[in-house]
Amino acid sequence: MHDNFVGLKEEKRDKIINAALLEFAAKGYGLASTNEIVKAAGISKGALFHYFATKKDLFLFLCDYTSGVVSREFYEQIGHCDGDLLIRYRRAAMLKGAVYKRYPPIFEFIKRLTTENAAEIAGELKDRLETMVSYGYECLLGNLDLSLFREDVPARIVRDLITWALENYGNRSQALVGDQSIEDIDVTALNADFDEYLEALRKCFYKQ
Amino acid sequence: MHDNFVGLKEEKRDKIINAALLEFAAKGYGLASTNEIVKAAGISKGALFHYFATKKDLFLFLCDYTSGVVSREFYEQIGHCDGDLLIRYRRAAMLKGAVYKRYPPIFEFIKRLTTENAAEIAGELKDRLETMVSYGYECLLGNLDLSLFREDVPARIVRDLITWALENYGNRSQALVGDQSIEDIDVTALNADFDEYLEALRKCFYKQ
DNA sequence: CGATTTTTTGACCAGTCTGGTCGGTAATTG
């Protein structure tokens, strides 16, 4: 179906993908506008519907595409690599940066999928989402070495608290970085800051 | 301006307020539909524009109204009451529950304000938001007794980590509870669960 | 080069939805 789209030059393809991801992420399936997408992508309406039969087709393509990207570039690279949750998260942050650089709106898009409730796509979306979520959960949190955690607090709680703290750390960083262009970001300082928080978490939640 | 609205019976008024809060929270100012609001509120279009001159007028009223509610019922009740961050957060959770019960979409609405970017309301919104945010920050995190924290980690980091973990705990609880009707929620179990996490945080981040 | 095919354009379609109006009715007040 999308043969003519995948044949496009990478730059143009990415621009269309990112424009569409951004629009769907911002407004959800129902309120997203194909007109806004073509405007942001710098192509004509006809072109978009030359690549994709319908809006729904485009949306589901993006689901599969982002699912593939995140699985390949993100989940598979961290899964089961190390039982230490904090080491895993550190690697995850690096990988996330790389994916973000190419597809800035991709994580917003995926996050939005979990609250998407347009009837038109509910069926097709449900399965894809479930497998993606459970796979991600497995890669990030599966097969953890819980014996590293301190023992006077249930491991489940330690894991949750670390996860939540880091998730919010990620949100804050993204908000801070959000406005700047990708080039202007001081990655070194960012990493140093992140490591400081990781070290604190290790001190507080791990066996000493 | 809104004399006729504030004169309404409380039940009807709250229904309109909640319907509008929900719509604005879900779609943002620009895409929110007054038609949806009147439908959800069970009133006619004419009535809504009898109470509020324009959509913008309604929106700004909601900003001020929620700001007032949250300040009175939430911020003022926790501010400076105790230097212990965890005690403060525990009280905050209780108060939040009470506000949520009457205005379920209120926190979603306020959260959405921080990412609102419709040009029509940018000016009016900016000031209100800044004062609300800084006041909330002051009440929740101002005048903390940092000496309670362990000393081998910078207090700033401890504070951040606790804040983030609890914020995400709140998100998760809200998601879990979200579907159920307000009556069905087992508040006792919820509080016990919350206390377990608070205790863990105290063990890990406070002086022993 | 010309002929054929593929890609791309943007004006255009019918239809939905927008914020807001207004003449009329129902309820309340004095």
Add this chain to the structure above:
DNA sequence: CAATTACCGACCAGACTGGTCAAAAAATCG
């Protein structure tokens, strides 16, 4: 009773919707 206020919902012009299509432009091929 009259006068005022609260409320209804059909209605407005105009913006925007997803999607089409004839024609132009570009690429491919012999």
